[in-house]
Amino acid sequence: MKVIYMSDSVYVVHDLVKQYPGQEQPANKDINLAIEQGEIFGILGSNGAGKTTLVRQMVNLQRSTSGQITLYGRDIRQHPYLIAQYVGYMPQDSEALNNMSVSEALYFTAHLRGMSRSDARRERDDLLKLWQVEELRDKYSPRLSGGQKRILRLAxxxxxxxxxxxxxxPTNDLDPQKRKLVWDVLRHLNSAYGTTIIFITHDAIEAEKIVQRVGIMRQGSFVAMGPLAELKREVGEKMRLELFFPAESPPPLPAHLQYNELAPGRWLVLLERHEAGAVIDALPLHTIDDFHLYSATLEDIYLHYVTKHPATTNATR
Known part of the structure:
Protein backbone atom coordinates (compact mmCIF):
# COMPACT_ATOMS: atom_id res chain seq x y z
CA MET A 1 0.00 0.00 0.00
CA LYS A 2 1.36 3.41 -0.95
CA VAL A 3 1.84 6.19 1.60
CA ILE A 4 -0.33 9.24 1.03
CA TYR A 5 1.46 12.42 2.05
CA MET A 6 -1.31 14.67 3.29
CA SER A 7 -0.91 18.42 3.58
CA ASP A 8 -2.24 18.32 7.13
CA SER A 9 -0.05 15.41 8.24
CA VAL A 10 1.66 15.86 11.59
CA TYR A 11 3.96 12.83 11.41
CA VAL A 12 5.07 10.94 8.31
CA VAL A 13 7.09 7.74 8.78
CA HIS A 14 8.61 6.40 5.56
CA ASP A 15 10.22 2.96 5.05
CA LEU A 16 11.37 2.80 8.68
CA VAL A 17 13.64 -0.05 9.80
CA LYS A 18 15.26 -0.70 13.18
CA GLN A 19 17.76 -3.54 13.41
CA TYR A 20 19.38 -4.19 16.79
CA PRO A 21 22.94 -5.59 16.72
CA GLY A 22 23.08 -9.34 17.24
CA GLN A 23 19.42 -9.95 16.43
CA GLU A 24 18.38 -11.84 13.31
CA GLN A 25 14.98 -10.18 12.91
CA PRO A 26 14.54 -6.40 12.82
CA ALA A 27 12.50 -4.82 15.60
CA ASN A 28 10.72 -2.74 12.94
CA LYS A 29 10.69 -3.28 9.20
CA ASP A 30 9.43 -1.17 6.29
CA ILE A 31 6.98 0.87 8.37
CA ASN A 32 5.01 3.58 6.59
CA LEU A 33 2.64 5.75 8.54
CA ALA A 34 1.08 9.22 8.41
CA ILE A 35 -0.74 10.84 11.32
CA GLU A 36 -3.19 13.64 10.63
CA GLN A 37 -3.57 16.76 12.73
CA GLY A 38 -6.15 16.23 15.48
CA GLU A 39 -6.63 12.49 15.09
CA ILE A 40 -6.51 9.84 17.80
CA PHE A 41 -4.41 6.94 16.53
CA GLY A 42 -4.01 3.70 18.47
CA ILE A 43 -1.16 1.24 18.01
CA LEU A 44 -2.09 -2.29 19.08
CA GLY A 45 0.09 -5.35 19.37
CA SER A 46 1.31 -8.01 21.75
CA ASN A 47 4.55 -7.74 23.70
CA GLY A 48 7.51 -7.73 21.32
CA ALA A 49 5.49 -6.54 18.33
CA GLY A 50 7.68 -3.43 17.95
CA LYS A 51 5.30 -0.79 19.30
CA THR A 52 7.60 0.88 21.83
CA THR A 53 10.56 0.76 19.44
CA LEU A 54 8.46 2.63 16.88
CA VAL A 55 7.35 5.44 19.19
CA ARG A 56 10.85 5.81 20.64
CA GLN A 57 12.05 6.43 17.11
CA MET A 58 9.24 8.95 16.63
CA VAL A 59 10.44 10.97 19.64
CA ASN A 60 14.13 10.70 18.70
CA LEU A 61 15.10 8.44 21.60
CA GLN A 62 15.98 5.55 19.29
CA ARG A 63 18.00 6.00 16.12
CA SER A 64 16.55 4.24 13.09
CA THR A 65 18.66 1.90 10.97
CA SER A 66 17.09 3.32 7.82
CA GLY A 67 14.07 5.28 6.72
CA GLN A 68 12.84 8.74 7.60
CA ILE A 69 10.51 10.39 10.12
CA THR A 70 9.22 13.90 9.54
CA LEU A 71 7.29 16.14 11.92
CA TYR A 72 5.37 18.95 10.25
CA GLY A 73 7.36 18.22 7.10
CA ARG A 74 10.84 18.37 8.67
CA ASP A 75 13.19 15.48 9.37
CA ILE A 76 13.44 14.99 13.13
CA ARG A 77 17.08 13.90 12.89
CA GLN A 78 18.01 17.23 11.35
CA HIS A 79 15.61 19.22 13.53
CA PRO A 80 15.59 17.45 16.93
CA TYR A 81 14.22 20.55 18.72
CA LEU A 82 10.85 19.85 17.08
CA ILE A 83 10.14 17.02 19.53
CA ALA A 84 10.62 19.21 22.61
CA GLN A 85 8.63 22.00 20.97
CA TYR A 86 5.57 20.03 19.85
CA VAL A 87 5.43 16.60 21.48
CA GLY A 88 4.45 15.49 24.97
CA TYR A 89 5.81 11.97 25.41
CA MET A 90 4.79 9.54 28.14
CA PRO A 91 7.22 6.59 28.39
CA GLN A 92 6.66 3.36 30.27
CA ASP A 93 9.14 4.52 32.92
CA SER A 94 10.75 7.84 33.74
CA GLU A 95 13.64 7.93 36.18
CA ALA A 96 14.08 11.64 35.42
CA LEU A 97 11.15 12.36 37.76
CA ASN A 98 12.63 10.49 40.73
CA ASN A 99 14.26 13.54 42.34
CA MET A 100 11.20 15.79 42.13
CA SER A 101 7.90 16.00 43.89
CA VAL A 102 4.71 15.75 41.86
CA SER A 103 4.26 19.52 42.12
CA GLU A 104 7.84 20.24 41.03
CA ALA A 105 7.65 17.86 38.06
CA LEU A 106 4.57 19.62 36.71
CA TYR A 107 5.83 23.14 37.37
CA PHE A 108 9.26 22.66 35.82
CA THR A 109 7.88 20.83 32.77
CA ALA A 110 5.41 23.64 32.08
CA HIS A 111 8.14 26.26 32.59
CA LEU A 112 10.62 24.45 30.34
CA ARG A 113 7.93 24.31 27.65
CA GLY A 114 7.85 28.09 27.51
CA MET A 115 5.43 29.17 30.21
CA SER A 116 6.32 32.05 32.51
CA ARG A 117 6.83 31.24 36.18
CA SER A 118 3.38 32.52 37.13
CA ASP A 119 1.69 30.70 34.24
CA ALA A 120 3.62 27.52 35.08
CA ARG A 121 2.37 27.69 38.66
CA ARG A 122 -1.22 28.06 37.44
CA GLU A 123 -0.69 25.19 34.99
CA ARG A 124 0.69 23.02 37.80
CA ASP A 125 -2.38 23.67 39.94
CA ASP A 126 -4.73 23.05 37.01
CA LEU A 127 -3.02 19.74 36.21
CA LEU A 128 -3.13 18.58 39.83
CA LYS A 129 -6.89 19.14 39.75
CA LEU A 130 -7.43 17.76 36.24
CA TRP A 131 -5.62 14.50 36.96
CA GLN A 132 -7.04 14.28 40.52
CA VAL A 133 -3.67 14.12 42.26
CA GLU A 134 -3.87 17.20 44.49
CA GLU A 135 -3.24 15.10 47.59
CA LEU A 136 0.03 13.86 46.04
CA ARG A 137 1.50 17.27 45.24
CA ASP A 138 4.32 17.07 47.83
CA LYS A 139 5.11 13.38 47.35
CA TYR A 140 8.24 12.29 45.48
CA SER A 141 7.94 9.90 42.56
CA PRO A 142 9.76 6.92 44.15
CA ARG A 143 7.13 6.90 46.93
CA LEU A 144 4.17 6.69 44.56
CA SER A 145 2.36 3.49 43.64
CA GLY A 146 2.62 2.12 40.10
CA GLY A 147 -0.71 3.64 39.12
CA GLN A 148 0.13 7.01 40.70
CA LYS A 149 3.42 7.12 38.81
CA ARG A 150 1.58 6.47 35.56
CA ILE A 151 -0.86 9.32 36.22
CA LEU A 152 2.10 11.59 37.02
CA ARG A 153 3.78 10.70 33.72
CA LEU A 154 0.52 11.44 31.90
CA ALA A 155 0.16 14.78 33.67
CA PRO A 170 -1.32 5.06 29.34
CA THR A 171 -3.73 2.89 31.35
CA ASN A 172 -1.47 0.09 32.59
CA ASP A 173 -1.54 -0.36 36.38
CA LEU A 174 -4.70 1.74 36.71
CA ASP A 175 -7.98 0.77 38.36
CA PRO A 176 -11.22 1.17 36.36
CA GLN A 177 -11.97 4.61 37.83
CA LYS A 178 -8.57 5.98 36.87
CA ARG A 179 -8.74 4.38 33.40
CA LYS A 180 -12.01 6.22 32.83
CA LEU A 181 -10.36 9.45 33.98
CA VAL A 182 -7.54 8.96 31.46
CA TRP A 183 -9.86 8.44 28.50
CA ASP A 184 -12.11 11.33 29.59
CA VAL A 185 -9.17 13.73 29.84
CA LEU A 186 -7.71 12.64 26.51
CA ARG A 187 -11.08 13.05 24.77
CA HIS A 188 -11.36 16.54 26.27
CA LEU A 189 -7.88 17.56 25.08
CA ASN A 190 -8.65 16.26 21.60
CA SER A 191 -12.06 17.95 21.28
CA ALA A 192 -11.21 21.23 23.05
CA TYR A 193 -7.71 21.84 21.69
CA GLY A 194 -7.40 19.58 18.65
CA THR A 195 -4.59 17.65 20.33
CA THR A 196 -3.19 14.85 18.18
CA ILE A 197 -2.96 11.69 20.29
CA ILE A 198 -0.89 8.61 19.43
CA PHE A 199 -1.03 5.86 22.00
CA ILE A 200 0.23 2.31 22.43
CA THR A 201 -1.82 -0.40 24.05
CA HIS A 202 -2.24 -4.16 24.02
CA ASP A 203 -5.79 -3.83 25.35
CA ALA A 204 -8.12 -3.62 22.37
CA ILE A 205 -11.22 -3.21 24.54
CA GLU A 206 -9.74 -0.10 26.17
CA ALA A 207 -8.57 1.32 22.85
CA GLU A 208 -12.03 1.13 21.32
CA LYS A 209 -13.26 3.74 23.82
CA ILE A 210 -11.28 6.52 22.18
CA VAL A 211 -9.52 5.45 18.98
CA GLN A 212 -10.44 6.99 15.60
CA ARG A 213 -7.92 5.04 13.55
CA VAL A 214 -5.91 2.01 14.53
CA GLY A 215 -2.77 0.21 13.42
CA ILE A 216 -2.22 -3.41 14.43
CA MET A 217 1.42 -4.53 14.71
CA ARG A 218 2.86 -8.02 14.48
CA GLN A 219 6.56 -8.97 14.32
CA GLY A 220 7.70 -5.41 13.69
CA SER A 221 5.22 -4.51 10.92
CA PHE A 222 1.69 -3.24 10.59
CA VAL A 223 -0.63 -6.04 9.48
CA ALA A 224 -3.71 -3.80 9.37
CA MET A 225 -4.43 -0.10 9.54
CA GLY A 226 -7.46 2.09 9.11
CA PRO A 227 -10.59 3.55 10.71
CA LEU A 228 -12.28 1.16 13.11
CA ALA A 229 -15.45 0.86 11.01
CA GLU A 230 -13.39 0.02 7.92
CA LEU A 231 -11.47 -2.73 9.70
CA LYS A 232 -14.71 -4.15 11.01
CA ARG A 233 -16.01 -4.38 7.46
CA GLU A 234 -12.88 -6.25 6.44
CA VAL A 235 -13.50 -8.82 9.15
CA GLY A 236 -17.02 -9.21 7.76
CA GLU A 237 -20.50 -9.38 9.18
CA LYS A 238 -19.51 -11.42 12.18
CA MET A 239 -20.94 -11.79 15.65
CA ARG A 240 -18.96 -12.31 18.83
CA LEU A 241 -20.05 -15.22 20.99
CA GLU A 242 -18.47 -15.57 24.43
CA LEU A 243 -19.04 -18.82 26.28
CA PHE A 244 -18.57 -19.28 30.03
CA PHE A 245 -18.47 -22.84 31.36
CA PRO A 246 -16.77 -25.07 33.96
CA ALA A 247 -13.16 -25.31 32.80
CA GLU A 248 -13.20 -29.10 33.01
CA SER A 249 -16.32 -29.41 30.82
CA PRO A 250 -15.93 -27.49 27.54
CA PRO A 251 -19.03 -27.51 25.32
CA PRO A 252 -19.02 -29.14 21.87
CA LEU A 253 -18.94 -26.79 18.90
CA PRO A 254 -19.79 -27.35 15.22
CA ALA A 255 -16.70 -28.67 13.43
CA HIS A 256 -16.27 -25.58 11.23
CA LEU A 257 -16.02 -23.17 14.18
CA GLN A 258 -12.79 -22.23 15.91
CA TYR A 259 -12.44 -20.59 19.30
CA ASN A 260 -9.90 -18.43 21.15
CA GLU A 261 -9.47 -19.38 24.80
CA LEU A 262 -9.56 -16.08 26.68
CA ALA A 263 -9.20 -17.80 30.07
CA PRO A 264 -9.90 -21.23 31.56
CA GLY A 265 -13.63 -21.77 31.09
CA ARG A 266 -14.07 -18.81 28.72
CA TRP A 267 -14.08 -19.08 24.93
CA LEU A 268 -14.51 -16.49 22.20
CA VAL A 269 -16.09 -17.66 18.94
CA LEU A 270 -16.62 -15.49 15.84
CA LEU A 271 -19.78 -16.40 13.94
CA GLU A 272 -21.34 -15.35 10.70
CA ARG A 273 -24.41 -13.32 11.56
CA HIS A 274 -26.80 -15.68 9.76
CA GLU A 275 -25.65 -18.76 11.73
CA ALA A 276 -25.73 -17.26 15.24
CA GLY A 277 -29.22 -18.54 16.04
CA ALA A 278 -28.53 -22.09 14.89
CA VAL A 279 -25.26 -22.30 16.84
CA ILE A 280 -26.90 -21.12 20.06
CA ASP A 281 -29.80 -23.53 19.58
CA ALA A 282 -27.31 -26.39 19.21
CA LEU A 283 -25.39 -25.57 22.39
CA PRO A 284 -26.06 -27.74 25.46
CA LEU A 285 -27.12 -24.75 27.55
CA HIS A 286 -27.51 -26.86 30.71
CA THR A 287 -23.70 -27.30 30.75
CA ILE A 288 -22.90 -23.61 30.15
CA ASP A 289 -22.76 -21.01 32.92
CA ASP A 290 -23.48 -18.06 30.62
CA PHE A 291 -23.06 -16.73 27.09
CA HIS A 292 -22.87 -13.27 25.51
CA LEU A 293 -23.63 -12.49 21.85
CA TYR A 294 -22.88 -9.12 20.30
CA SER A 295 -21.30 -7.38 17.32
CA ALA A 296 -17.59 -7.74 16.57
CA THR A 297 -15.32 -5.45 18.58
CA LEU A 298 -11.84 -4.06 18.11
CA GLU A 299 -10.56 -6.97 20.19
CA ASP A 300 -12.01 -9.39 17.63
CA ILE A 301 -10.39 -7.45 14.79
CA TYR A 302 -7.08 -7.55 16.64
CA LEU A 303 -7.29 -11.32 17.19
CA HIS A 304 -8.29 -11.82 13.54
CA TYR A 305 -5.27 -9.99 12.16
CA VAL A 306 -2.58 -11.16 14.58
CA THR A 307 -3.59 -14.83 14.48
CA LYS A 308 -4.81 -15.29 10.91
CA HIS A 309 -2.63 -13.02 8.80
CA PRO A 310 1.13 -13.12 8.23
CA ALA A 311 2.97 -9.86 8.84
CA THR A 312 2.99 -7.67 5.77
CA THR A 313 4.05 -4.12 5.11
CA ASN A 314 1.17 -1.66 5.39
CA ALA A 315 0.93 2.09 5.19
CA THR A 316 -1.63 4.75 5.93
CA ARG A 317 -5.16 5.23 4.70
Whole structure:
Protein backbone atom coordinates (compact mmCIF):
# COMPACT_ATOMS: atom_id res chain seq x y z
CA MET A 1 0.00 0.00 0.00
CA LYS A 2 1.36 3.41 -0.95
CA VAL A 3 1.84 6.19 1.60
CA ILE A 4 -0.33 9.24 1.03
CA TYR A 5 1.46 12.42 2.05
CA MET A 6 -1.31 14.67 3.29
CA SER A 7 -0.91 18.42 3.58
CA ASP A 8 -2.24 18.32 7.13
CA SER A 9 -0.05 15.41 8.24
CA VAL A 10 1.66 15.86 11.59
CA TYR A 11 3.96 12.83 11.41
CA VAL A 12 5.07 10.94 8.31
CA VAL A 13 7.09 7.74 8.78
CA HIS A 14 8.61 6.40 5.56
CA ASP A 15 10.22 2.96 5.05
CA LEU A 16 11.37 2.80 8.68
CA VAL A 17 13.64 -0.05 9.80
CA LYS A 18 15.26 -0.70 13.18
CA GLN A 19 17.76 -3.54 13.41
CA TYR A 20 19.38 -4.19 16.79
CA PRO A 21 22.94 -5.59 16.72
CA GLY A 22 23.08 -9.34 17.24
CA GLN A 23 19.42 -9.95 16.43
CA GLU A 24 18.38 -11.84 13.31
CA GLN A 25 14.98 -10.18 12.91
CA PRO A 26 14.54 -6.40 12.82
CA ALA A 27 12.50 -4.82 15.60
CA ASN A 28 10.72 -2.74 12.94
CA LYS A 29 10.69 -3.28 9.20
CA ASP A 30 9.43 -1.17 6.29
CA ILE A 31 6.98 0.87 8.37
CA ASN A 32 5.01 3.58 6.59
CA LEU A 33 2.64 5.75 8.54
CA ALA A 34 1.08 9.22 8.41
CA ILE A 35 -0.74 10.84 11.32
CA GLU A 36 -3.19 13.64 10.63
CA GLN A 37 -3.57 16.76 12.73
CA GLY A 38 -6.15 16.23 15.48
CA GLU A 39 -6.63 12.49 15.09
CA ILE A 40 -6.51 9.84 17.80
CA PHE A 41 -4.41 6.94 16.53
CA GLY A 42 -4.01 3.70 18.47
CA ILE A 43 -1.16 1.24 18.01
CA LEU A 44 -2.09 -2.29 19.08
CA GLY A 45 0.09 -5.35 19.37
CA SER A 46 1.31 -8.01 21.75
CA ASN A 47 4.55 -7.74 23.70
CA GLY A 48 7.51 -7.73 21.32
CA ALA A 49 5.49 -6.54 18.33
CA GLY A 50 7.68 -3.43 17.95
CA LYS A 51 5.30 -0.79 19.30
CA THR A 52 7.60 0.88 21.83
CA THR A 53 10.56 0.76 19.44
CA LEU A 54 8.46 2.63 16.88
CA VAL A 55 7.35 5.44 19.19
CA ARG A 56 10.85 5.81 20.64
CA GLN A 57 12.05 6.43 17.11
CA MET A 58 9.24 8.95 16.63
CA VAL A 59 10.44 10.97 19.64
CA ASN A 60 14.13 10.70 18.70
CA LEU A 61 15.10 8.44 21.60
CA GLN A 62 15.98 5.55 19.29
CA ARG A 63 18.00 6.00 16.12
CA SER A 64 16.55 4.24 13.09
CA THR A 65 18.66 1.90 10.97
CA SER A 66 17.09 3.32 7.82
CA GLY A 67 14.07 5.28 6.72
CA GLN A 68 12.84 8.74 7.60
CA ILE A 69 10.51 10.39 10.12
CA THR A 70 9.22 13.90 9.54
CA LEU A 71 7.29 16.14 11.92
CA TYR A 72 5.37 18.95 10.25
CA GLY A 73 7.36 18.22 7.10
CA ARG A 74 10.84 18.37 8.67
CA ASP A 75 13.19 15.48 9.37
CA ILE A 76 13.44 14.99 13.13
CA ARG A 77 17.08 13.90 12.89
CA GLN A 78 18.01 17.23 11.35
CA HIS A 79 15.61 19.22 13.53
CA PRO A 80 15.59 17.45 16.93
CA TYR A 81 14.22 20.55 18.72
CA LEU A 82 10.85 19.85 17.08
CA ILE A 83 10.14 17.02 19.53
CA ALA A 84 10.62 19.21 22.61
CA GLN A 85 8.63 22.00 20.97
CA TYR A 86 5.57 20.03 19.85
CA VAL A 87 5.43 16.60 21.48
CA GLY A 88 4.45 15.49 24.97
CA TYR A 89 5.81 11.97 25.41
CA MET A 90 4.79 9.54 28.14
CA PRO A 91 7.22 6.59 28.39
CA GLN A 92 6.66 3.36 30.27
CA ASP A 93 9.14 4.52 32.92
CA SER A 94 10.75 7.84 33.74
CA GLU A 95 13.64 7.93 36.18
CA ALA A 96 14.08 11.64 35.42
CA LEU A 97 11.15 12.36 37.76
CA ASN A 98 12.63 10.49 40.73
CA ASN A 99 14.26 13.54 42.34
CA MET A 100 11.20 15.79 42.13
CA SER A 101 7.90 16.00 43.89
CA VAL A 102 4.71 15.75 41.86
CA SER A 103 4.26 19.52 42.12
CA GLU A 104 7.84 20.24 41.03
CA ALA A 105 7.65 17.86 38.06
CA LEU A 106 4.57 19.62 36.71
CA TYR A 107 5.83 23.14 37.37
CA PHE A 108 9.26 22.66 35.82
CA THR A 109 7.88 20.83 32.77
CA ALA A 110 5.41 23.64 32.08
CA HIS A 111 8.14 26.26 32.59
CA LEU A 112 10.62 24.45 30.34
CA ARG A 113 7.93 24.31 27.65
CA GLY A 114 7.85 28.09 27.51
CA MET A 115 5.43 29.17 30.21
CA SER A 116 6.32 32.05 32.51
CA ARG A 117 6.83 31.24 36.18
CA SER A 118 3.38 32.52 37.13
CA ASP A 119 1.69 30.70 34.24
CA ALA A 120 3.62 27.52 35.08
CA ARG A 121 2.37 27.69 38.66
CA ARG A 122 -1.22 28.06 37.44
CA GLU A 123 -0.69 25.19 34.99
CA ARG A 124 0.69 23.02 37.80
CA ASP A 125 -2.38 23.67 39.94
CA ASP A 126 -4.73 23.05 37.01
CA LEU A 127 -3.02 19.74 36.21
CA LEU A 128 -3.13 18.58 39.83
CA LYS A 129 -6.89 19.14 39.75
CA LEU A 130 -7.43 17.76 36.24
CA TRP A 131 -5.62 14.50 36.96
CA GLN A 132 -7.04 14.28 40.52
CA VAL A 133 -3.67 14.12 42.26
CA GLU A 134 -3.87 17.20 44.49
CA GLU A 135 -3.24 15.10 47.59
CA LEU A 136 0.03 13.86 46.04
CA ARG A 137 1.50 17.27 45.24
CA ASP A 138 4.32 17.07 47.83
CA LYS A 139 5.11 13.38 47.35
CA TYR A 140 8.24 12.29 45.48
CA SER A 141 7.94 9.90 42.56
CA PRO A 142 9.76 6.92 44.15
CA ARG A 143 7.13 6.90 46.93
CA LEU A 144 4.17 6.69 44.56
CA SER A 145 2.36 3.49 43.64
CA GLY A 146 2.62 2.12 40.10
CA GLY A 147 -0.71 3.64 39.12
CA GLN A 148 0.13 7.01 40.70
CA LYS A 149 3.42 7.12 38.81
CA ARG A 150 1.58 6.47 35.56
CA ILE A 151 -0.86 9.32 36.22
CA LEU A 152 2.10 11.59 37.02
CA ARG A 153 3.78 10.70 33.72
CA LEU A 154 0.52 11.44 31.90
CA ALA A 155 0.16 14.78 33.67
CA UNK A 156 3.77 15.70 32.81
CA UNK A 157 3.18 14.77 29.16
CA UNK A 158 0.17 17.10 29.00
CA UNK A 159 1.84 20.05 30.77
CA UNK A 160 1.58 23.28 28.73
CA UNK A 161 -0.83 21.48 26.36
CA UNK A 162 1.55 20.34 23.60
CA UNK A 163 -0.20 19.85 20.23
CA UNK A 164 0.88 16.19 20.03
CA UNK A 165 0.79 13.49 22.71
CA UNK A 166 2.57 10.14 22.33
CA UNK A 167 1.61 7.80 25.15
CA UNK A 168 3.06 4.34 25.83
CA UNK A 169 0.45 2.16 27.57
CA PRO A 170 -1.32 5.06 29.34
CA THR A 171 -3.73 2.89 31.35
CA ASN A 172 -1.47 0.09 32.59
CA ASP A 173 -1.54 -0.36 36.38
CA LEU A 174 -4.70 1.74 36.71
CA ASP A 175 -7.98 0.77 38.36
CA PRO A 176 -11.22 1.17 36.36
CA GLN A 177 -11.97 4.61 37.83
CA LYS A 178 -8.57 5.98 36.87
CA ARG A 179 -8.74 4.38 33.40
CA LYS A 180 -12.01 6.22 32.83
CA LEU A 181 -10.36 9.45 33.98
CA VAL A 182 -7.54 8.96 31.46
CA TRP A 183 -9.86 8.44 28.50
CA ASP A 184 -12.11 11.33 29.59
CA VAL A 185 -9.17 13.73 29.84
CA LEU A 186 -7.71 12.64 26.51
CA ARG A 187 -11.08 13.05 24.77
CA HIS A 188 -11.36 16.54 26.27
CA LEU A 189 -7.88 17.56 25.08
CA ASN A 190 -8.65 16.26 21.60
CA SER A 191 -12.06 17.95 21.28
CA ALA A 192 -11.21 21.23 23.05
CA TYR A 193 -7.71 21.84 21.69
CA GLY A 194 -7.40 19.58 18.65
CA THR A 195 -4.59 17.65 20.33
CA THR A 196 -3.19 14.85 18.18
CA ILE A 197 -2.96 11.69 20.29
CA ILE A 198 -0.89 8.61 19.43
CA PHE A 199 -1.03 5.86 22.00
CA ILE A 200 0.23 2.31 22.43
CA THR A 201 -1.82 -0.40 24.05
CA HIS A 202 -2.24 -4.16 24.02
CA ASP A 203 -5.79 -3.83 25.35
CA ALA A 204 -8.12 -3.62 22.37
CA ILE A 205 -11.22 -3.21 24.54
CA GLU A 206 -9.74 -0.10 26.17
CA ALA A 207 -8.57 1.32 22.85
CA GLU A 208 -12.03 1.13 21.32
CA LYS A 209 -13.26 3.74 23.82
CA ILE A 210 -11.28 6.52 22.18
CA VAL A 211 -9.52 5.45 18.98
CA GLN A 212 -10.44 6.99 15.60
CA ARG A 213 -7.92 5.04 13.55
CA VAL A 214 -5.91 2.01 14.53
CA GLY A 215 -2.77 0.21 13.42
CA ILE A 216 -2.22 -3.41 14.43
CA MET A 217 1.42 -4.53 14.71
CA ARG A 218 2.86 -8.02 14.48
CA GLN A 219 6.56 -8.97 14.32
CA GLY A 220 7.70 -5.41 13.69
CA SER A 221 5.22 -4.51 10.92
CA PHE A 222 1.69 -3.24 10.59
CA VAL A 223 -0.63 -6.04 9.48
CA ALA A 224 -3.71 -3.80 9.37
CA MET A 225 -4.43 -0.10 9.54
CA GLY A 226 -7.46 2.09 9.11
CA PRO A 227 -10.59 3.55 10.71
CA LEU A 228 -12.28 1.16 13.11
CA ALA A 229 -15.45 0.86 11.01
CA GLU A 230 -13.39 0.02 7.92
CA LEU A 231 -11.47 -2.73 9.70
CA LYS A 232 -14.71 -4.15 11.01
CA ARG A 233 -16.01 -4.38 7.46
CA GLU A 234 -12.88 -6.25 6.44
CA VAL A 235 -13.50 -8.82 9.15
CA GLY A 236 -17.02 -9.21 7.76
CA GLU A 237 -20.50 -9.38 9.18
CA LYS A 238 -19.51 -11.42 12.18
CA MET A 239 -20.94 -11.79 15.65
CA ARG A 240 -18.96 -12.31 18.83
CA LEU A 241 -20.05 -15.22 20.99
CA GLU A 242 -18.47 -15.57 24.43
CA LEU A 243 -19.04 -18.82 26.28
CA PHE A 244 -18.57 -19.28 30.03
CA PHE A 245 -18.47 -22.84 31.36
CA PRO A 246 -16.77 -25.07 33.96
CA ALA A 247 -13.16 -25.31 32.80
CA GLU A 248 -13.20 -29.10 33.01
CA SER A 249 -16.32 -29.41 30.82
CA PRO A 250 -15.93 -27.49 27.54
CA PRO A 251 -19.03 -27.51 25.32
CA PRO A 252 -19.02 -29.14 21.87
CA LEU A 253 -18.94 -26.79 18.90
CA PRO A 254 -19.79 -27.35 15.22
CA ALA A 255 -16.70 -28.67 13.43
CA HIS A 256 -16.27 -25.58 11.23
CA LEU A 257 -16.02 -23.17 14.18
CA GLN A 258 -12.79 -22.23 15.91
CA TYR A 259 -12.44 -20.59 19.30
CA ASN A 260 -9.90 -18.43 21.15
CA GLU A 261 -9.47 -19.38 24.80
CA LEU A 262 -9.56 -16.08 26.68
CA ALA A 263 -9.20 -17.80 30.07
CA PRO A 264 -9.90 -21.23 31.56
CA GLY A 265 -13.63 -21.77 31.09
CA ARG A 266 -14.07 -18.81 28.72
CA TRP A 267 -14.08 -19.08 24.93
CA LEU A 268 -14.51 -16.49 22.20
CA VAL A 269 -16.09 -17.66 18.94
CA LEU A 270 -16.62 -15.49 15.84
CA LEU A 271 -19.78 -16.40 13.94
CA GLU A 272 -21.34 -15.35 10.70
CA ARG A 273 -24.41 -13.32 11.56
CA HIS A 274 -26.80 -15.68 9.76
CA GLU A 275 -25.65 -18.76 11.73
CA ALA A 276 -25.73 -17.26 15.24
CA GLY A 277 -29.22 -18.54 16.04
CA ALA A 278 -28.53 -22.09 14.89
CA VAL A 279 -25.26 -22.30 16.84
CA ILE A 280 -26.90 -21.12 20.06
CA ASP A 281 -29.80 -23.53 19.58
CA ALA A 282 -27.31 -26.39 19.21
CA LEU A 283 -25.39 -25.57 22.39
CA PRO A 284 -26.06 -27.74 25.46
CA LEU A 285 -27.12 -24.75 27.55
CA HIS A 286 -27.51 -26.86 30.71
CA THR A 287 -23.70 -27.30 30.75
CA ILE A 288 -22.90 -23.61 30.15
CA ASP A 289 -22.76 -21.01 32.92
CA ASP A 290 -23.48 -18.06 30.62
CA PHE A 291 -23.06 -16.73 27.09
CA HIS A 292 -22.87 -13.27 25.51
CA LEU A 293 -23.63 -12.49 21.85
CA TYR A 294 -22.88 -9.12 20.30
CA SER A 295 -21.30 -7.38 17.32
CA ALA A 296 -17.59 -7.74 16.57
CA THR A 297 -15.32 -5.45 18.58
CA LEU A 298 -11.84 -4.06 18.11
CA GLU A 299 -10.56 -6.97 20.19
CA ASP A 300 -12.01 -9.39 17.63
CA ILE A 301 -10.39 -7.45 14.79
CA TYR A 302 -7.08 -7.55 16.64
CA LEU A 303 -7.29 -11.32 17.19
CA HIS A 304 -8.29 -11.82 13.54
CA TYR A 305 -5.27 -9.99 12.16
CA VAL A 306 -2.58 -11.16 14.58
CA THR A 307 -3.59 -14.83 14.48
CA LYS A 308 -4.81 -15.29 10.91
CA HIS A 309 -2.63 -13.02 8.80
CA PRO A 310 1.13 -13.12 8.23
CA ALA A 311 2.97 -9.86 8.84
CA THR A 312 2.99 -7.67 5.77
CA THR A 313 4.05 -4.12 5.11
CA ASN A 314 1.17 -1.66 5.39
CA ALA A 315 0.93 2.09 5.19
CA THR A 316 -1.63 4.75 5.93
CA ARG A 317 -5.16 5.23 4.70
Missing amino acids: VATAACPPILILDE
